Amino acid sequence: MGETHIPTRDEAWKLLLEYNTNESLIKHALCVEGVLRYMARKRGEDEEKWGIIGLVHDLDYEKYPQEHCRKTPEILRERGWPEEYIRAIVSHGWGLCSDVEPKEVMEKILYAVDELTGLITAVALVRPSRSVLDLEVRSVKKKWKDKAFAAGVNREVIEKGAQMLGMDVWALTEEVIEGMREVADAIGLRGSL
Numbered sequence: 001m002g003e004t005h006i007p008t009r010d011e012a013w014k015l016l017l018e019y020n021t022n023e024s025l026i027k028h029a030l031c032v033e034g035v036l037r038y039m040a041r042k043r044g045e046d047e048e049k050w051g052i053i054g055l056v057h058d059l060d061y062e063k064y065p066q067e068h069c070r071k072t073p074e075i076l077r078e079r080g081w082p083e084e085y086i087r088a089i090v091s092h093g094w095g096l097c098s099d100v101e102p103k104e105v106m107e108k109i110l111y112a113v114d115e116l117t118g119l120i121t122a123v124a125l126v127r128p129s130r131s132v133l134d135l136e137v138r139s140v141k142k143k144w145k146d147k148a149f150a151a152g153v154n155r156e157v158i159e160k161g162a163q164m165l166g167m168d169v170w171a172l173t174e175e176v177i178e179g180m181r182e183v184a185d186a187i188g189l190r191g192s193l
Contacts, residue, residue: 003080004080004081004082004083005079005080005081005082006082007052007079007081007085008052009048009051009052009055012052012055012056013055015056015059015075015079016029016055016056016059019059019060019062019063019075020058020059020061020062020063021062022062025058025061025062027186027187027188028058028117028118028121028187029054029055029056029057029058030055030183030186030187031117031121031180031183031187032054032055032057032058032110032113032114032117033051033052033054033055033183034051034054034179034180034182034183034186034187035054035113035117035175035176035179035180036050036051036053036054036106036109036110036113036179037050037051037054037179037182038175038178038179038182039109039113039175039179040106042175043105045105045106049085049106050106050109052085053085053088053089053106053110054110056072056076056089057089057092057110057114059071059072059075059076059089060072060075068093068097069089069090069092069093069097069098070097070098072086072089072090073086073089073090076089084104087100087107088102088104088106088107088110089110091103091107091110091111092107092110092111092114094111095157096154096157102161102164105165108161108164108165109161109165111157111160111161111164112157112158112160112161112162112164112165112172113161113172113176113179114157115153115154115155115157115158115161116153116158116161116172116173116176117176117180118150118152118153119140119143119144119150119153119155119158120132120135120140120173120176120177120180121180121187121189122143122149122150122153123135123139123140123143123150124189124191125189126143127139127191128192129191129192129193130189130191130192131184131189131190131191131192131193132177132180132181132184132187132189132190132191133181133184133189133190133191133193134193135177136177137170137173137174137177140170140173140177141170141173158172
């Protein structure tokens with residue numbers, strides 16, 4: 001255990017690629033990073049820190065799916081990452097694969113948007129444009145009720161996360177769409193627009 005090292009975006013990106021080759025997992029990482037950066041900026045928070053945490057939040061998922069949220073801390077501690085980064089990452093699996101409850105605003109946002117970005121991506125991909133740029137909240141609302149649509153998305157987690165933030169699910173959805181628009185190219189959701 002050396003001294004704490006504040007990771008750079010470049011280090012986080014290289015680390016992500018060291019542990020992940022699956023294109024959709026990498027796009028998901030870039031998506032959550034983009035949304036966290038957008039939300040940090042809106043709230044006057046540390047955009048770099050939030051973004052890096054978003055980028056590596058699923059670091060261990062591809063190689064160690066059975067140890068999700070348990071392997072990442074080991075990997076990051078070996079590299080001297082700050083404990084607050086590690087805690088935030090582990091808290092996104094609260095009640096699923098971790099008992100670390102999201103307490104900080106950023107932790108609550110990560111917890112809520114992780115699943116929500118998946119739903120929004122799925123909704124964007126069934127649109128004629130296949131784009132997030134012309135996607136509106138009402139389209140997400142319509143698909144929300146259809147439990148067979150994007151059945152893997154845990155809607156309860158999204159609701160719980162929004163509640164923890166004291167936000168309406170649809171206000172949160174609006175913000176997440178805005179954040180995703182900023183990274184539309186990187187996440188493959190520019191579509192035909």
